[in-house]
Amino acid sequence: MSRRLAVVLAAAVALALLEAGPAAAQEAVKVKANRTPLRAEPTSASAAVTFFQAGTTLQVIESREGWYRVREPKTRLEGFIMAVLVEPLAAGGAVKPGAGRQVPASPARPKAPPKPSIGVRAVADVGAVWFTASESFDAVTGSNRRMQYGGGLQVVNFWKGLFAEAIVGRSRLTGSRVVYYQGTTYDLGVPTTITFTPVDAGLGWRVALGKRAHSYVGGGVTLLQYRETSDFAADGENVDESHTGYYACAGLEYSLTKWLHLRGEARVTSVANAIGQAGVSKDFEENNLGGLGVAVKLAIGK
Amino acid sequence: MSCRLAAIVLAVSAAFLAGGPPGTRLAAQDRGVVDRRPPPGVRAREARAEREDGQTGRSPFRLSAERAVAFARASSGRMNWVPGEVLVAFKPGVSTAQAARALSALREPVSPRAGRWVGEALLVPTPGEDNPELAAGILAQQPEVLWAQPNYIRRLHAPATDPGYGSQWNFTLIDAPGAWDISPGGTSDVLVAVVDTGVTEVSRSLAFRLWTGQRLENVLIPYAPNPDIAQSRIVQGRDFGLFDSGSPVLDMDGHGTHVASTILQSTNNGLGYAGIAYNARLLPVKVCLSEWDLQMILSSAGMPGYYEGDGACSDDAVLAGVRWAADQGAKVVNLSLGGVGALPAYVSALRYAVAKGAFVAISAGNNYEDGNEAEAPAMYGRQIDGVMTVGAVGRSKTRAYYSNTASGVEIAAPGGNTRDGGRAGMIFQYGLNPDDSDFGRVSKPRFDRYTGIGLEGTSMATPHVAGVAALLYSRGVRSPGAIEAIIKRHAQDLGQAGVDDEYGAGLIDARAALRGLGVAR
Known part of the structure; x- marks a missing residue:
């Protein structure tokens, strides 16, 4: 499970980073010296298409291993020019050659978007988690999922698309203690209450999909307080334990207003080796208190 | 007075005779094939089994005087089997004629019709061979025979001790x-069957002819149920030991009553002691005979003197009792008895009970200091899921000195241990007052008074398991x-880590x- 989660998380983060590419600025360069050749191919052996005078402004279309593919804005003439023969038109506008990065053409250097300010949001969430240890919980509670309610804080825009969040949740289930024998579960009628109190803390990356929408991925650590109490328990027979696990999530965010944001999220949580030593979880050979969940989050703040 | 007693004897005898079954013949024999599978053949055979060997219809007793004497001989001679009887099972498809051929190998051939079916086994007399081990050995060599064994005697797993609270x-x-x-x-x-010496289910006085030291007399013997087991919870049982079918079950030993009390004695009623599953119903099944049972048979046959021997439970009665209990819907069966000598018929009887939904608890045996040989039926517990062999511990949670370790103990329960706490270390229940029926000291016993009784043995451990099983069933x-x-x-692991003997x-x-x-x- 942990390996699957890692792959999902890595893919999601990679996707977010890839999506972040178009945010780079458009570039323009200035020819350093007179009679600088513009060539048909990115090689000195190629024939010169034309020659530029010092100070000529060129639009960079693409960079390629020490060469720029450029366009002369007035004549729309295109070709290749050695990178060392040009210089950035202004500070911060330089393009490092060789990365193979696509630079969209534009007639002039665009105006840099305003840097978004850091936002702090209060979050309320409600969701459902389908247990990894589905047979164990189904036997005791009659259900293989739990509803979770929670709340916490998000901090967004503190560096590009990165956001951080801390959410405290709570689930409560009731059932009765059982015995399991050769495929049959016998309900012994001893009332049992199970509570989950997970604290999730992690980071994520948001990508704008439009003016109001973002997609995001994230992941982090979950600290789970697990309690299982039942009637007629002797000292030490009830369970009250803390376990550590991790989670990964992905979702969509839609800003209803500047201050109100709605998120729909899918989440995978793993809290391994938390059960399975005793109880019916031992019979079912299930040891993970995590699960696969969906949640709706309402965030208030910038 | 004597006329009155005689009248009562006659009335009781008539009642027993009237309640007895008709002489059902062996259905399988009528078909000409000895069918060793249980139903429906077993049912027919067990119907016939309601009549005991040699009964002529004149005696109210299930057991003949001759067989009572055989019990006495076995008991006084410390033999583990009933002399002159073997249990034999035939291979599938063996016809009656083939069975007769096999039986003809005996020194004095007997007909299969002379026998009595107990489950898949035929209990046959061996008049020409008193030693059943020899007879069984001869029969086991016959090609038609699956197995043949002596009719072993099982003994109760609890020595009686002084009463006391x-x-x-x-x-x-x-x-x-x-x-x-x-x-x-x-x-x-939950119906719990106690397959034992019986648990008295009626309040009644019955007249029996008894040897009172100098002569045979008609003696009126009072019986009463244990007041600490609500009579509404006692289901009419069955006597496979003393009387023919239809008669009430009477405990003339106290062992069955003590065992039943541990399982389900009334609790929180301000009387006597507590039981574990005190709302469960009791099905008394009498398969063991006390000294008094055997004395009555002998005295009724006109034989003077006292019976000299111990009580006993023959395999044929135990096997029939287990099957019958399961047929009646018992969901828990307690077998606080056993003895050395394997008998495969127990496996099928126990499987039959389990298949009917009955959990069976069996005492491991009390012979640890007397050879510690494996006992039956306890030795079959580990083979069958739903059948547990029970060992005994004392107050300090250590194995009781007597508790057998060779029978395949699966669980331990308190059985009492006088070496671990003295008399207070015994298991106490409200049971028959032993002073009223102390064999050898009392000539006119009574079985209608109850008091606190302390006993020890794996017999006492087993009903703890049966009681918990009844609660689980509930x-x-x-x-x-x-x-x-x-x-x-x-279970709370004791002794070596994990399962041990x-x-x-x-x-x-x-x-x-x-x-x-x-x-x-």
């Missing part, structure tokens, strides 16, 4: 109070195998078993 430490040891918090005494839908665990698994899983899985924990499992613990 004491605290029921045993219930604390298994946390019965904690179990009662969860399931207060279980429910009345909570909806209807599978004998599941009951066994739960009891084992929640002294304690099996450990000491039974009633509360833990009733509480079951959560997700994590």
Whole structure:
């Protein structure tokens, strides 16, 4: 499970980073010296298409291993020019050659978007988690999922698309203690209450999909307080334990207003080796208190 | 007065005769094939089994005087079998004629019709060969025969001791109070069969001819049920030992009553002692005969003198009793008896009971200091899910000095141990007052007065397991195998880590078993 989660998380983060590419600025360069050749191919052996005078402004279309593919804005003439023969038109506008990065053409250097300010949001969430240890919980509670309610804080825009969040949740289930024998579960009628109190803390990356929408991925650590109490328990027979696990999530965010944001999220949580030593979880050979969940989050703040 | 007694004897005899079954013939024999599968053939055979060997219809007793004498001979000679009887099972498809051929190998051939079916086995007399081990050996060599064994005698696993009151430490040891918090005494839908010396189910005086030291007299003997077991919870049982069918079950030993009391004695009623599953119903099944039972048979046959021997339970009666209990819907069967000598018929009888949904608890035996040989039927417990072999511990949770370790102990329970706490270390229940029927000291016994009785033995340990099983059944665990698994899983490990021959899985924990499992613990 942990390996699957890692792959999902890595893919999601990679996707977010890839999506972040178009945010780079458009570039323009200035020819350093007179009679600088513009060539048909990115090689000195190629024939010169034309020659530029010092100070000529060129639009960079693409960079390629020490060469720029450029366009002369007035004549729309295109070709290749050695990178060392040009210089950035202004500070911060330089393009490092060789990365193979696509630079969209534009007639002039665009105006840099305003840097978004850091936002702090209060979050309320409600969701459902389908247990990894589905047979164990189904036997005791009659259900293989739990509803979770929670709340916490998000901090967004503190560096590009990165956001951080801390959410405290709570689930409560009731059932009765059982015995399991050769495929049959016998309900012994001893009332049992199970509570989950997970604290999730992690980071994520948001990508704008439009003016109001973002997609995001994230992941982090979950600290789970697990309690299982039942009637007629002797000292030490009830369970009250803390376990550590991790989670990964992905979702969509839609800003209803500047201050109100709605998120729909899918989440995978793993809290391994938390059960399975005793109880019916031992019979079912299930040891993970995590699960696969969906949640709706309402965030208030910038 | 004597006329009155005689009239009562006649009236009782007439009642027994009227209640007796017609002489059902062997259905399988009529078909000409000896069918060793259980139903429906077994049912027909067991109907015939209601009549005992040699009964002419004149005696109210199931057991003939000759057989009572054989019991006495076996008991006084410390023989483990009934002289002159063997149990024989035939291979599938063997016809009556072929069975007769096999039986003709005996020194004095007998007809299969002279025998009596007990499950898949035929109990046959061997008049020409008193030693059944020799007779069984001859029969076992016949090609038609699957197996042949002596009709072993099983003995109760508890020596009687002085009566006296004491605290029921045993219930604390298994946390019965904690179990009662969860399931207060279980429910009345659980029928528990105590296959033993019987549990008196009627309040009545019966006249018997008895040797009173100098002559044979008609003696009026009063019987009464245990006042600490509500009569509304006693289901009409069956006597496979003393009387023919239709007669009430009478305990003339106290062992069966003590065992039944541990399982389901009325509790919180201000009387006597507590029982574990005190709402369960009781099915008394009498398969063991006390000295008084045998004395009555001999005296009624006009034989002067006292019976010299111990009580005993023959395999044929035990096998029939187990099957009958299962047929009546018993969901828990207690077998606090056993003896050395294997008998494969027990496997099929026990499987039959389990298949009918009955959990069976069997005492491991008390012969640890007397050879510690494996005993039957305890030795079959480990083979069958839903049948548990029970060893005994004392107050300090250590194996009782007598508790057998060779029979395949699966679970331990308090059986009492006078070497571990003296008299207070015994298991106390409200039972028959032994002073009223002390064989050898009392000539005119009575079985209608009850008091606190302390006993020790694996016989006393076994009903603890049966009682907890009854509570589990009340909570909806209807599978004998599941009951066994739960009891084992929640046992308190004793002795060597894990399962061992002294304690099996450990000491039974009633509360833990009733509480079951959560997700994590």
